[in-house]
Amino acid sequence: MAEIAHRPAVRSWMPLLVLALVSMAVFCRALGHDFLINWDDRQYVLDNSIIRGFSLDHLKAAFTTFYLGNYAPLHLVSYMLDYQFWGMNATGFILSNILLHTMNGMLFYLLLRRIAGERVWIFAAALIFLLHPVQVESVAWVSQRKNLLAMSFFLMAIYLYREYRGGERKKPALFYLLSLAAFILALLAKSVVVILPLVLILFDNCLLNRRDLKGLFLDKVPFIAIAAIFCVVAVESQSMQYQGGRSSWHGGTPYATFLTMLPVLASYLRMIAWPANLSAFYDVPIRTAVDGEVAMAALLCLILIAAGVLLYRRRRPLFFWFALFFIGLIPVSQIVPIVTLMNDRYLYFPMLGAASFLGMVAFGDKVWSELSPSPKALAVPLIFLFMTVALAAASVRRVGVWRDSATLWGDAVRKAPNLALTHDSYGEGLLQQGDIDEAVGQFMIALSLDKARDGIQEDAGERNARADTHNNLGTAYGMKGLADAAIDQFSTAIRLNPGFAKAYYNLGNGLMHKGMFAEALQCFEIAVRLEPANPALLDKLMMTRDLINQMNK
Numbered sequence: 001m002a003e004i005a006h007r008p009a010v011r012s013w014m015p016l017l018v019l020a021l022v023s024m025a026v027f028c029r030a031l032g033h034d035f036l037i038n039w040d041d042r043q044y045v046l047d048n049s050i051i052r053g054f055s056l057d058h059l060k061a062a063f064t065t066f067y068l069g070n071y072a073p074l075h076l077v078s079y080m081l082d083y084q085f086w087g088m089n090a091t092g093f094i095l096s097n098i099l100l101h102t103m104n105g106m107l108f109y110l111l112l113r114r115i116a117g118e119r120v121w122i123f124a125a126a127l128i129f130l131l132h133p134v135q136v137e138s139v140a141w142v143s144q145r146k147n148l149l150a151m152s153f154f155l156m157a158i159y160l161y162r163e164y165r166g167g168e169r170k171k172p173a174l175f176y177l178l179s180l181a182a183f184i185l186a187l188l189a190k191s192v193v194v195i196l197p198l199v200l201i202l203f204d205n206c207l208l209n210r211r212d213l214k215g216l217f218l219d220k221v222p223f224i225a226i227a228a229i230f231c232v233v234a235v236e237s238q239s240m241q242y243q244g245g246r247s248s249w250h251g252g253t254p255y256a257t258f259l260t261m262l263p264v265l266a267s268y269l270r271m272i273a274w275p276a277n278l279s280a281f282y283d284v285p286i287r288t289a290v291d292g293e294v295a296m297a298a299l300l301c302l303i304l305i306a307a308g309v310l311l312y313r314r315r316r317p318l319f320f321w322f323a324l325f326f327i328g329l330i331p332v333s334q335i336v337p338i339v340t341l342m343n344d345r346y347l348y349f350p351m352l353g354a355a356s357f358l359g360m361v362a363f364g365d366k367v368w369s370e371l372s373p374s375p376k377a378l379a380v381p382l383i384f385l386f387m388t389v390a391l392a393a394a395s396v397r398r399v400g401v402w403r404d405s406a407t408l409w410g411d412a413v414r415k416a417p418n419l420a421l422t423h424d425s426y427g428e429g430l431l432q433q434g435d436i437d438e439a440v441g442q443f444m445i446a447l448s449l450d451k452a453r454d455g456i457q458e459d460a461g462e463r464n465a466r467a468d469t470h471n472n473l474g475t476a477y478g479m480k481g482l483a484d485a486a487i488d489q490f491s492t493a494i495r496l497n498p499g500f501a502k503a504y505y506n507l508g509n510g511l512m513h514k515g516m517f518a519e520a521l522q523c524f525e526i527a528v529r530l531e532p533a534n535p536a537l538l539d540k541l542m543m544t545r546d547l548i549n550q551m552n553k
Contacts, residue, residue: 015123016106023102023130026395030098030140034404035090038428039280040143043068044079045093049535051079061533066237069244071230074189075146093142100148101139105130107155108352114162115207120366124384125359129351133275133394137344140402146190147348153186154193154349161200165208180222187226191234192331192349197223199327206312206320235336240460245339247461251286257334259287262297264342268329269300271347272354275394280408281425283416284341318360324353339461405429413442420446424469431472436479443473467496471503478510486510501530505537508544517548 035041045051050061062076078096086092105126112122129135138147160179164172186193197220204210238244250257264284271278287294304326311319328350334341347354362384371381401411406429412422427442446469474489490507493500508523524541531537 012118015126016109019105019109019123019126019130020102022127022392023105024098026131026392027098027101027136027139027399029396029399030094030402031091033090033094033140033402035093035142036402036405036408037432038405038425039141039408040068041141044076044143046088047531047534047536048076048079049533049538051076052083052535054080054084066242066244069238069242069246070146070190071233071237072146072188072190074149074185078145078149090142093145094140097139097142097145097148100145100152101130101135104148104151104155107152107159108355111155111159111162112356114159118367119363120368120371120381121356121359121363123359124363125355127388128355128358128391131388131391131395132272132351132355133278133391133398134271134344134347135351136278136395136398136402137280138348140399141345144345147192147345150186150190150193151348153182153189154196157182157186157193157196158199158203161203165204176219180226183223184226187230191230194227194231194234195327195330195349197227198330199324202320202323202327206316206323209316238336238338245461247337247339249337250334250341251288253288256286256288257337259290259294260284260341261334262301263287263293265329266297266300267342268347268350271344272351275391277415278344278398279415280412281340281416281419281422282342283419318357321353321356321360325350325357326353328353404432406433418449420449420469421465423449424465424472427469427476428472431476431479436476440473440476440480443469443476447473464497464500467493467500467503470496471500471506474503474506474510478506478513483510483513487514499530501527501534501537504530505540508540512544517544517551520544521548 035046037046044067050058050065052058058080059077062073062080067076079093082093082096108129109122109126112119112125116122138144157179160175160182164175164179183193183196186196200220200223201216204216210216235246236242238246240246250260267282290298308319308322311322329346332338332343332346362380371378400407402408405425409422409426409429412419413426416422423442423446427439427446430436430439430442447466450466450469470489471493474486474493477483477489478486487507487510490503490510493503494507497503504523504527508520508527511517511520511523521541521544524537524544527537528534528541
């Protein structure tokens with residue numbers, strides 16, 4: 001009898017076990033990967049002294065500093081925890097990402113089960129969320145820890161809000177406060193979760209069937225106020241002075257930016273349905289006038305709006321997930337323009353809506369016992385199984401691309417050959433592997449692509465990118481023993497970007513090689529002033545001072 005009573009509990013937890021095992025199986029390939037030396041991992045982890053263990057000074061720095069254009073202190077705190085366990089072993093950092101993503105899939109499943117009960121579609125939705133190839137960037141890239149952390153607390157906030165709204169708990173106010181606390185923690189991981197107040201309003205309206213305006217908005221006021229504060233912080237942190245990605249309007253005007261983003265939306269929908277040709281960086285054409293592609297994308301938007309209106313009127317729960325996909329894109333829709341127009345990681349939050357929508361459309365409101373063994377009834381589950389296996393296989397393959405900087409950017413060069421950034425980044429990856437001549441060739445291609453833009457007004461971000469290429473070319477020349485050529489490249493990089501600490505450091509090393517110790521010391525002092533948290537710069541400064549003092553004795 002005890003065994004029989006235990007079976008429902010086993011069935012209840014079996015889907016969670018399956019989700020965890022499948023997720024770990026797909027992403028475990030990443031455990032042998034390296035840090036990406038030229039895609040934020042160096043700044044966030046390798047050269048960042050404040051993540052090297054827990055201390056009051058490190059915690060204070062994490063909570064009081066804009067870092068690479070973000071205010072995400074919990075992101076940095078999570079690296080401190082990794083460092084305590086793993087030191088600077090990339091495998092440990094990547095394992096934490098995989099575990100967080102797996103936990104997010106399980107949290108998503110539990111949230112859906114709390115909302116809809118034991119339905120087939122909720123397992124399908126969680127599986128799609130976990131295994132879709134667009135998720136690989138957020139999982140395999142150590143620097144995207146903030147995406148994963150923010151999702152964890154975001155899902156907790158919604159779950160706790162559901163408990164508060166459910167009317168089944170004795171202390172609903174406690175769950176409300178816990179939801180608010182989870183929201184703040186999510187914002188301290190990544191500001192993209194500012195969408196939560198809008199999500200909760202739709203949650204009440206579409207899933208809990210609340211209609212009165214007071215009921216919809218009154219208890220969202222604290223959420224809205226907190227979101228507004230973090231919006232202001234995010235906009236400020238994204239400015240160039242904090243190495244952020246805020247830029248001028250793409251194409252020069254809000255209208256051009258809007259036209260540019262219409263085909264991007266269509267591309268995101270295509271990536272959900274057919275995730276081929278994913279890349280670390282996309283060559284998105286800037287549109288200043290309506291062309292055929294923009295017109296088709298605009299027509300698609302009108303169709304989506306009409307579909308949304310129809311769903312809202314007839315199938316409001318399905319509309320919620322439909323709308324959640326587009327709400328998730330709001331922070332990256334260039335309302336506040338940022339440098340990157342399109343990324344796989346921008347779909348991590350929208351995938352909650354897309355996965356649920358696809359699951360509901362495929363399986364309707366069936367429970368597990370309603371899956372008949374007849375061939376006709378098994379058609380949808382078999383098609384879904386085939387699709388899931390295909391998604392998993394594509395993700396495993398995509399995970400392999402993220403092995404190191406050379407494999408990642410070699411793939412990006414093939415998909416975006418006309419972008420200087422992809423060639424520059426590929427060159428850095430080749431340098432890491434010791435392929436100096438091929439790296440020099442990639443840097444030359446990057447500079448030639450920049451030169452082809454002569455006469456086009458260049459913003460600060462583009463100048464900084466060109467400075468980075470000159471700095472990398474100087475590093476390659478230095479490795480070939482061409483000290484004078486290297487110094488010329490480092491000097492050019494500094495002229496383009498006077499705040500480029502790494503270029504000052506490299507120039508100092510070049511001057512040291514020529515015996516110009518006093519001039520080198522000045523370069524190291526500037527580098528430390530620009531990046532005081534970088535231990536390598538500080539060590540070099542102290543060593544140079546000691547050397548000069550010994551020489552003067």
